[in-house]
Amino acid sequence: MTDPAQQQAAAQRIAAIPTRFPAPMGWWVMFLFALCLLALFFVSVAVLFARGPGIWGNNIPVGWGFPISNYIWWLGIGHAGTLISAMLLLVGQQWRNSLNRFAEAMTLFAVMCAGLYPILHLGRPWRFYWMAPYPSTMGIWPQFRSPLTWDFFAVLTYLIVSVLFWYIGIVPDLAAARDRAEKRRWQIFFGLGALGWRGSAAHWHRWQQSYRLTAAIAVPLVVSVHSEISLLMAAGPVPGWVSTVFPPYFVLGAAFSGFAVVSMLTLWLRAMLKLGALVTPRHLNMLGILLLATGLMTAYGYLAEVFTAAWSGGREAETMWDRFVGPYAWSYWGAVVFNFVPLQALWWARVRTSPIALFLIGLSVAVGMWLERYMLLVSSLYRDWLESSEGLFRPTFWDWSLYAGTLGLFLTCFLLFIRFLPVISAFEVREEAQEALDG
Amino acid sequence: MAELYALMAEFESPGRLLDAARRLRSQGWNRLEAFTPFPVEGLDRLLGYTDNAVARAMMIGGTVGALAAFLMQAGINLAYPLWIGGRPLIAVPAFMLICFEMLVLGAVLSGIATMFIANRLPRLNHPVFAADRFDLSAERFFLAILPDAGFDRDAAGKALAALTPRAIIEVQL
Numbered sequence: 289m290t291d292p293a294q295q296q297a298a299a300q301r302i303a304a305i306p307t308r309f310p311a312p313m314g315w316w317v318m319f320l321f322a323l324c325l326l327a328l329f330f331v332s333v334a335v336l337f338a339r340g341p342g343i344w345g346n347n348i349p350v351g352w353g354f355p356i357s358n359y360i361w362w363l364g365i366g367h368a369g370t371l372i373s374a375m376l377l378l379v380g381q382q383w384r385n386s387l388n389r390f391a392e393a394m395t396l397f398a399v400m401c402a403g404l405y406p407i408l409h410l411g412r413p414w415r416f417y418w419m420a421p422y423p424s425t426m427g428i429w430p431q432f433r434s435p436l437t438w439d440f441f442a443v444l445t446y447l448i449v450s451v452l453f454w455y456i457g458i459v460p461d462l463a464a465a466r467d468r469a470e471k472r473r474w475q476i477f478f479g480l481g482a483l484g485w486r487g488s489a490a491h492w493h494r495w496q497q498s499y500r501l502t503a504a505i506a507v508p509l510v511v512s513v514h515s516e517i518s519l520l521m522a523a524g525p526v527p528g529w530v531s532t533v534f535p536p537y538f539v540l541g542a543a544f545s546g547f548a549v550v551s552m553l554t555l556w557l558r559a560m561l562k563l564g565a566l567v568t569p570r571h572l573n574m575l576g577i578l579l580l581a582t583g584l585m586t587a588y589g590y591l592a593e594v595f596t597a598a599w600s601g602g603r604e605a606e607t608m609w610d611r612f613v614g615p616y617a618w619s620y621w622g623a624v625v626f627n628f629v630p631l632q633a634l635w636w637a638r639v640r641t642s643p644i645a646l647f648l649i650g651l652s653v654a655v656g657m658w659l660e661r662y663m664l665l666v667s668s669l670y671r672d673w674l675e676s677s678e679g680l681f682r683p684t685f686w687d688w689s690l691y692a693g694t695l696g697l698f699l700t701c702f703l704l705f706i707r708f709l710p711v712i713s714a715f716e717v718r719e720e721a722q723e724a725l726d727g
Numbered sequence: 728m729a730e731l732y733a734l735m736a737e738f739e740s741p742g743r744l745l746d747a748a749r750r751l752r753s754q755g756w757n758r759l760e761a762f763t764p765f766p767v768e769g770l771d772r773l774l775g776y777t778d779n780a781v782a783r784a785m786m787i788g789g790t791v792g793a794l795a796a797f798l799m800q801a802g803i804n805l806a807y808p809l810w811i812g813g814r815p816l817i818a819v820p821a822f823m824l825i826c827f828e829m830l831v832l833g834a835v836l837s838g839i840a841t842m843f844i845a846n847r848l849p850r851l852n853h854p855v856f857a858a859d860r861f862d863l864s865a866e867r868f869f870l871a872i873l874p875d876a877g878f879d880r881d882a883a884g885k886a887l888a889a890l891t892p893r894a895i896i897e898v899q900l
Contacts, residue, residue: 296866300864300865300866303864421799421803427807428807429803429806429807430803431809432800432803432804432821432822432825433804433809433811433814433818433821433822437825438824438825438828441824441825441828441829442824442828445828445829445831445832448832448835448836449831449832449835452835452836452839453835456839456842460764460765460863463863464764464863464864465864466863467861467862467863467864467865468862468864479851480851483843483848483849483850483851484848484849484850484851484852484853485848485863486762486853486855486856486863487762487763487764487765487863488760488761488762489760489761489762489763489767489770489771489774489776490760490771490774490776490846491846491848492763492765492766492767492770492771493771493776493777493778494776494778494780494781494841494842494845494846495766495842495846496766497779497781497782497838497842498781498785498838498839498841498842501781501782501785501834501838502835502838502839505785505789505831505834505835506831508827508831509828509831512824512827512828512831516824519824715764715765715863716765718764718765718866719765719766722740722741722765722866725740726740726741726742
């Protein structure tokens, strides 16, 4: 445990990171790299708009392919930010104060990337607003008994709530940054963002109410959002999908992949912005434990899935067997290996507190969960009830380029965030340090 | 002399600020305000801020959101019936998910909006911003006596000085 006085001083410096950025060169190199990927995103979208979804590998029977599996992957990553921030706030785990701000930022940008995918997948993306219930001259309304419509409401709500939760959390830190800034342009920038926050007792009273209640409501929201996504699959009669295991299996997998990415971002920021006094080995240890715990729960989901398939028999069992040995077996065994094999090293505290080991395990899980989403989608769709409707899915260049492009979108936004805004919830860390100082 | 917004004392820790606020309250100073870089547990109650406006707004917003979502779905299904396999038009379980999402959205939007409105934010100019030593990025905890009718500046100054603060600051209006 770091000395609280040291922690307090480090937290005060957070407000000055944007004005005296510690790693300008490293930031520019990464930003240029991210911009290249972002350019790829725009090219891919332009080609998509000009030529339609035929540029992808999607075809009947695999009409979903990359866009939907990547959508699930991105959204799942986003959920960890909300869970770290809201769930750990409610249960009084103060160590979360060093992680929650950038974890929430990760949520925002991951949800943005996720939300773009189904829209781009529509074929006529400019008509995406047809999903919303609005009185049109055509007199047509959405089908509210369909998971697709639920999904529209879930993701939109999740995006709005995440933005607001993140923003009311950052306002006090923007005010501190405003008061610390020396240059006029920074004062104006932070001053506008802080909305004139002055930390009065009346303000804090209402702020705490809104922050805690939003956190309390954000946790079930996460569960509902990813459950609904699983219902996109589980509500249909497709072998390998139609299972009551799906909602919890998806939510846990989401938390698992998200904690993996949070661990990677934590280690990256800690090294780049020299946050060693705030993000201590204790935080790495806790992240490692969270990753291990959610990983084991996800592994239980795999077992439960195999069990229900074997119990059901028939087409369910065939699909499961096909995942083991069929043309997409590489994605099944890839998911199992990348998700659960390196993970076991986290049983040792030495591995959990080793930045490089934790980063590599996080990367392995991110890859493994990507393979899982791909496997769940493709291995069920390519072969269902009729032999005449079987057909393999092969991603094309544009599938991969759009995926790389969304990584660029995420990285660009995230790099801008760390460059211009307080990356750690400094006022909460200072509160925590003060309590420790007071004894 | 310019009008006074408040007479403010600066303390070095939240504990001392709490003690000071308690003492001023017991001496009968009722128009107090505090400015702190992070929430100080118990300070709001001590200064008389006990409203539950945010919680109430979230309750109402959530209820309205969920009800509106249900009525919207039921109404639209009746106005534009999609008969599929004889399934009921008013499919309550299928409607619950959107009801829940709208409950969350209604509660969060109205709660956060209430927080900003009740706090009178955004307000980019405020007298304390011009005060000496006011800085939320430092561990400085301010307790202010706001003037009211029959305000005695010297008595207020003496009351603050008796608390042995780090500094006493006049905040001009």
